[in-house]
Amino acid sequence: xxxxxxxxxxxxxxxxxxxxxxxxxxxxxxxxxxxxxxxxxxxxxxxxxxxxxxxxxxxxxxxxxxxxxxxxxxxxxxxxxxxxxxxxxxxxxxxxxxxxxxxxxxxxxxxxxxxxxxxxxxxxxxxxxxxxxxxxxxxxxxxxxxxxxxxxxxxxxxxxxxxxxxxxxxxxxxxxxxxxxxxxxxxxxxxxxxxxxxxxxxxxxxxxxxxxxxxxxxxxxxxxxxxxxxxxxxxxxxxxxxxxxxxxxxxxxxxxxxxxxxxxxxxxxxxxxxxxxxxxxxxxxxxxxxxxxxxxxxxxxxxxxxxxxxxxxxxxxxxxxxxxxxxxxxxxxxxxxxxxxxxxxxxxxxxxxxxxxxxxxxxxxxxxxxxxxxxxxxxxxxxxxxxxxxxxxxxxxxxxxxxxxxxxxxxxxxxxxxxxxxxxxxxxxxxxxxxxxxxxxxxxxxxxxxxxxxxxxxxxxxxxxxxxxxxxxxxxxxxxxxxxxxxxxxxxxxxxxxxxxxxxxxxxxxxxxxxxxxxxxxxxxxxxxxxxxxxxxxxxxxxxxxxxxxxxxxxxxxxxxxxxxxxxxxxxxxxxxxxxxxxxxx
Amino acid sequence: xxxxxxxxxxxxxxxxxxxxxxxxxxxxxxxxxxxxxxxxxxxxxxxxxxxxxxxxxxxxxxxxxxxxxxxxxxxxxxxxxxxxxxxxxxxxxxxxxxxxxxxxxxxxxxxxxxxxxxxxx
Numbered sequence: 001x002x003x004x005x006x007x008x009x010x011x012x013x014x015x016x017x018x019x020x021x022x023x024x025x026x027x028x029x030x031x032x033x034x035x036x037x038x039x040x041x042x043x044x045x046x047x048x049x050x051x052x053x054x055x056x057x058x059x060x061x062x063x064x065x066x067x068x069x070x071x072x073x074x075x076x077x078x079x080x081x082x083x084x085x086x087x088x089x090x091x092x093x094x095x096x097x098x099x100x101x102x103x104x105x106x107x108x109x110x111x112x113x114x115x116x117x118x119x120x121x122x123x124x125x126x127x128x129x130x131x132x133x134x135x136x137x138x139x140x141x142x143x144x145x146x147x148x149x150x151x152x153x154x155x156x157x158x159x160x161x162x163x164x165x166x167x168x169x170x171x172x173x174x175x176x177x178x179x180x181x182x183x184x185x186x187x188x189x190x191x192x193x194x195x196x197x198x199x200x201x202x203x204x205x206x207x208x209x210x211x212x213x214x215x216x217x218x219x220x221x222x223x224x225x226x227x228x229x230x231x232x233x234x235x236x237x238x239x240x241x242x243x244x245x246x247x248x249x250x251x252x253x254x255x256x257x258x259x260x261x262x263x264x265x266x267x268x269x270x271x272x273x274x275x276x277x278x279x280x281x282x283x284x285x286x287x288x289x290x291x292x293x294x295x296x297x298x299x300x301x302x303x304x305x306x307x308x309x310x311x312x313x314x315x316x317x318x319x320x321x322x323x324x325x326x327x328x329x330x331x332x333x334x335x336x337x338x339x340x341x342x343x344x345x346x347x348x349x350x351x352x353x354x355x356x357x358x359x360x361x362x363x364x365x366x367x368x369x370x371x372x373x374x375x376x377x378x379x380x381x382x383x384x385x386x387x388x389x390x391x392x393x394x395x396x397x398x399x400x401x402x403x404x405x406x407x408x409x410x411x412x413x414x415x416x417x418x419x420x421x422x423x424x425x426x427x428x429x430x431x432x433x434x435x436x437x438x439x440x441x442x443x444x445x446x447x448x449x450x451x452x453x454x455x456x457x458x459x460x461x462x463x464x465x466x467x468x469x470x471x472x473x474x475x476x477x478x479x480x481x482x483x484x485x486x487x488x489x490x491x492x493x494x495x496x497x498x499x500x501x502x503x504x505x506x507x508x509x510x511x512x513x514x515x516x517x518x519x520x521x522x523x524x525x526x527x528x529x530x531x532x533x534x535x536x537x538x539x540x541x542x543x544x545x546x547x548x549x550x551x552x553x554x555x556x557x558x559x560x561x562x563x564x565x566x567x568x569x570x571x572x573x574x575x576x577x578x579x580x581x582x583x584x585x586x
Numbered sequence: 587x588x589x590x591x592x593x594x595x596x597x598x599x600x601x602x603x604x605x606x607x608x609x610x611x612x613x614x615x616x617x618x619x620x621x622x623x624x625x626x627x628x629x630x631x632x633x634x635x636x637x638x639x640x641x642x643x644x645x646x647x648x649x650x651x652x653x654x655x656x657x658x659x660x661x662x663x664x665x666x667x668x669x670x671x672x673x674x675x676x677x678x679x680x681x682x683x684x685x686x687x688x689x690x691x692x693x694x695x696x697x698x699x700x701x702x703x704x705x706x707x
Binding site: 071072123145153199222226 | 627630631634646649650656657660663665
């Protein structure tokens with residue numbers, strides 16, 4: 001068959017038509033049918049979801065003084081595939097970042113592509129390294145923006161503020177409990193890179209702005225906190241106790257004005273702190289409160305109308321055999337009024353008050369005062385304490401619990417109980433957070449005082465308050481807690497330390513004083529607790545160790561709060577005389 | 587002769603030529619404008635990126651400055667400087683104190699100064 005020119009031409013044209021048809025079908029297949037798949041693959045290669053990090057909120061005190069905030073830093077990373085001269089890069093990086101050369105070399109010569117060389121590098125250092133690398137035309141080292149948390153006051157209020165981990169998650173304190181508010185919400189932006197890895201701003205995709213974390217305003221007043229911390233440090237120098245705690249609280253609202261513990265740690269050097277330094281002992285440590293607990297006993301008896309404040313009770317001349325066990329007083333008291341049972345801190349008197357109330361009712365009052373349950377303060381790690389139900393009490397429990405033995409309470413629970421006496425019988429939920437605002441000052445949440453329950457009547461609270469004024473007098477156990485110019489109400493406590501292996505540790509005491517100022521219109525309640533203070537045995541009492549500390553704090557706090565002085569109560573009594581006259585062991 | 591010479595000349599349609607020239611010029615200008623504007627967009631994108639980086643750097647410097655101010659004016663720092671003798675505290679004289687809310691008190695009340703010598707360390 002011989003094809004003429006027209007036929008050949010037609011065949012060639014047909015060939016082209018078929019060829020281009022095939023191309024067209026292939027294009028249609030790729031561009032339309034497989035569009036989504038290939039667009040996705042292309043996007044994976046070029047489009048990158050760039051996170052825009054939210055800034056963590058600051059923590060402020062009641063006067064807007066900064067307690068925790070952020071400082072921009074950079075994380076120095078390397079992309080092993082982009083390194084041009086590894087050995088030269090190792091030299092520069094190790095010199096600038098003060099890292100061992102071997103460590104950097106090992107990291108850069110490893111198998112990993114993305115290598116974190118150092119976190120939290122100050123901006124000045126990272127800028128210097130960046131310039132040097134650029135000058136030498138060394139590639140492969142990148143700088144990621146980050147922020148680190150700074151605590152300007154270091155050790156002050158460390159247990160309350162807490163800290164964050166390197167991923168900026170709150171770990172302890174308010175940083176931990178309010179992490180949800182402080183953290184904020186990261187934003188993002190879809191961006192495209194060119195071959196050099198630079199962003200093509202023209203092809204920016206969807207974008208969501210970050211929401212910075214909220215600011216948290218605490219109820220703590222740093223001026224009062226400073227007074228407390230200074231006195232606590234002085235007490236540590238003078239008595240070298242194993243642990244110490246001081247709390248100041250506003251009784252009408254439950255606001256915590258100051259809270260300090262020792263041992264403590266510097267928040268800016270938290271990695272060097274030991275676990276025992278990090279514990280907020282005010283809420284996470286249990287103690288036998290000792291005689292400060294007698295306020296609960298007396299309140300129960302008076303509120304149940306078993307006695308009046310001036311009713312007399314025979315105190316068995318210092319030894320009362322009950323349930324086959326002798327209960328001792330520190331002096332051979334005969335007849336004491338209910339008021340004097342608190343003033344003189346009689347164990348026998350307190351035991352008789354509790355017996356008159358009865359096991360079940362007394363237990364109810366203990367629970368009503370908030371013992372045996374968490375207070376609900378906005379701090380993590382709070383324990384409920386240990387209050388056993390009457391079913392598991394021994395025969396003598398009813399005589400030991402009234403003087404603060406056989407129970408475990410936290411310092412904050414004890415402060416809240418005293419605050420209930422001070423404010424007329426209402427148990428307030430202790431609060432450490434005043435308000436939460438946005439970074440530009442708009443209020444997100446204001447926390448109002450929470451009355452948990454009315455524990456006792458205002459009349460009973462007033463009667464107990466009147467008795468507690470007597471404690472801080474020449475007749476009472478806490479003469480050294482007095483503040484000239486102010487009427488103070490309070491109660492001392494001296495409890496033998498519980499041995500973890502059973503029984504009590506000989507010669508080791510937890511001494512405390514809990515009181516409020518001024519007694520008629522309380523502005524603050526204070527609790528001072530020292531665990532195993534190193535002093536002479538005849539001086540190791542709540543009234544003699546914790547009392548003067550309270551006095552100094554109360555005086556300075558009264559000056560700061562501009563409280564109006566009422567009267568000159570009396571001149572201070574020498575400590576030695578108080579020790580010889582009114583020294584209760586419980 | 588004249589007839590054949592006339593046949594060798596093609597007439598030019600000036601209007602059509604002008605139309606083509608205008609069309610071509612328009613397309614060329616459109617193309618050039620497109621290229622120019624695209625380049626401008628890239629350039630402005632780079633400029634935007636540079637400005638964003640500059641703003642971020644300034645913000646970062648501002649934050650570093652704020653952090654330094656907070657650290658230097660913190661209570662701990664001021665107390666340290668007080669101990670070192672860089673600062674001195676002068677008590678406020680009574681006549682310099684202005685009480686905004688005068689406390690109400692009874693006639694019988696006697697104002698007593700607050701002082702506790704034994705508490706002083």
